[in-house]
Amino acid sequence: MTEKIALTPKTHTTPPAKFSHGVRKGNILQVAGQVGFLPAEEGMPPTPAGPTLREQTLQTLDNVKAILEEGGAGWDDVMMIRVYLTDVDHFAEMNGIYNTYFEEQGLTRPPAARTTVYVGLPAGLLIEIDALAVLG
Amino acid sequence: MTEKIALTPKTHTTPPAKFSHGVRKGNILQVAGQVGFLPAEEGMPPTPAGPTLREQTLQTLDNVKAILEEGGAGWDDVMMIRVYLTDVDHFAEMNGIYNTYFEEQGLTRPPAARTTVYVGLPAGLLIEIDALAVLG
Amino acid sequence: MTEKIALTPKTHTTPPAKFSHGVRKGNILQVAGQVGFLPAEEGMPPTPAGPTLREQTLQTLDNVKAILEEGGAGWDDVMMIRVYLTDVDHFAEMNGIYNTYFEEQGLTRPPAARTTVYVGLPAGLLIEIDALAVLG
Numbered sequence: 001m002t003e004k005i006a007l008t009p010k011t012h013t014t015p016p017a018k019f020s021h022g023v024r025k026g027n028i029l030q031v032a033g034q035v036g037f038l039p040a041e042e043g044m045p046p047t048p049a050g051p052t053l054r055e056q057t058l059q060t061l062d063n064v065k066a067i068l069e070e071g072g073a074g075w076d077d078v079m080m081i082r083v084y085l086t087d088v089d090h091f092a093e094m095n096g097i098y099n100t101y102f103e104e105q106g107l108t109r110p111p112a113a114r115t116t117v118y119v120g121l122p123a124g125l126l127i128e129i130d131a132l133a134v135l136g
Numbered sequence: 137m138t139e140k141i142a143l144t145p146k147t148h149t150t151p152p153a154k155f156s157h158g159v160r161k162g163n164i165l166q167v168a169g170q171v172g173f174l175p176a177e178e179g180m181p182p183t184p185a186g187p188t189l190r191e192q193t194l195q196t197l198d199n200v201k202a203i204l205e206e207g208g209a210g211w212d213d214v215m216m217i218r219v220y221l222t223d224v225d226h227f228a229e230m231n232g233i234y235n236t237y238f239e240e241q242g243l244t245r246p247p248a249a250r251t252t253v254y255v256g257l258p259a260g261l262l263i264e265i266d267a268l269a270v271l272g
Numbered sequence: 273m274t275e276k277i278a279l280t281p282k283t284h285t286t287p288p289a290k291f292s293h294g295v296r297k298g299n300i301l302q303v304a305g306q307v308g309f310l311p312a313e314e315g316m317p318p319t320p321a322g323p324t325l326r327e328q329t330l331q332t333l334d335n336v337k338a339i340l341e342e343g344g345a346g347w348d349d350v351m352m353i354r355v356y357l358t359d360v361d362h363f364a365e366m367n368g369i370y371n372t373y374f375e376e377q378g379l380t381r382p383p384a385a386r387t388t389v390y391v392g393l394p395a396g397l398l399i400e401i402d403a404l405a406v407l408g
Contacts, residue, residue, distance in 0.1 A: 002270075004213075004215075004245045017235050017250070018234060018238045018247045019217065019248060019249060019250035020247050020248065022249055023215050023216075023246055025270045027298075028215060028270050030249045030268070032216075032250050033250065079297060079302040084253050088394055088395070098289050098290060099290045109276045110276055111290050112291060112292065112295060112302075113292050113294055113295050114291035114292075115304060115305030115356075117305070117393065118391055118392030119255050119392070121254065123224070128253065130249070134297045136274055138406075140351075140406075142382030153370050153371050153386070154374045155353065155385060156385050156386075158385055159384060162408075166351040166385045168385035169387030169388065218387070256390030257360070258363065266352075266387045268352075
């Protein structure tokens with residue numbers, strides 16, 4: 001039987017419900033929906049990196065990456081990225097931030113597929129991202 | 137060639153289109169989006185378990201579980217749960233129901249990752265859930 | 273190490289950001305969110321197949337299929353189809369188009385699981401679809 005491992009970076013706040021920030025089983029790694037919360041501080045409630053799309057997008061990507069790395073993976077292993085925005089008018093700006101971010105990551109393999117849709121999110125949050133990776 | 141198997145629990149109404157409630161191929165099992173419909177009754181249209189978030193959430197989780205079990209899996213095999221709510225104000229209540237439900241399932245492995253977003257659903261439905269499992 | 277391959281059909285416009293229309297790694301193939309854009313023409317901006325749900329749904333399904341085929345797969349390999357509509361009132365019409373389309377594809381295996389939710393999309397677009405396939 002292949003072990004199923006919870007991925008819980010030290011930087012992450014406790015999930016608000018009985019779910020894992022990420023799980024890995026064999027070569028499949030799933031990252032839960034991440035938002036732009038700053039690294040957790042003992043006794044403090046989860047706090048977004050800032051009110052802007054840029055701050056939240058970059059923090060969210062960092063949070064996804066931390067879970068990938070906790071599972072021994074990286075962006076090059078990611079097959080699918082799901083981006084949830086709250087506002088269609090944020091698409092172009094998010095793409096710009098996204099492109100620059102990934103150019104700086106020095107990927108050596110093709111970028112992941114992606115779906116972007118526009119949904120509701122809790123107040124103050126502008127973006128949520130999850131990811132599916134296949135290792136090896 | 138690995139067989140692709142449709143998972144159709146007896147409790148389930150016929151899908152409203154040409155899709156499967158669940159499919160399994162090798163060690164990958166995908167559950168289609170489930171809502172809070174009661175077990176199917178011959179000649180009756182699909183009927184939600186009730187108007188409340190609690191009734192619909194518990195029925196939806198039961199419906200997901202029935203498909204997992206039809207495919208020889210259980211909650212412990214689930215990597216990702218996607219929760220679609222219609223109202224951001226339902227988040228805390230859904231989490232409470234979700235936590236209690238999973239505590240009662242007696243999981244022996246880490247819980248699945250999860251993404252929750254807020255979307256539109258057909259009238260009368262408050263929640264939809266799908267799941268990806270990796271067996272073995 | 274298993275190769276990760278970008279799937280880029282000739283018919284497709286360049287993605288508006290650093291993502292792949294599809295990726296395959298081993299037996300896992302992920303198709304990015306597709307919309308109803310007509311086959312790309314040099315120097316022309318992406319253009320929807322038409323303003324109607326029918327035109328866009330059929331073109332979107334063609335676009336998903338082109339990526340599957342680029343990766344050596346077909347509809348029979350698809351485990352999960354995610355349908356994003358902008359209007360709950362489009363559900364019945366989309367299902368009719370979807371059913372007829374898949375009847376004409378001559379599937380030899382059970383159809384994929386599916387989740388349909390209602391979200392926001394860029395102006396003029398009525399439907400977006402992505403897909404996960406497992407080959408072999």
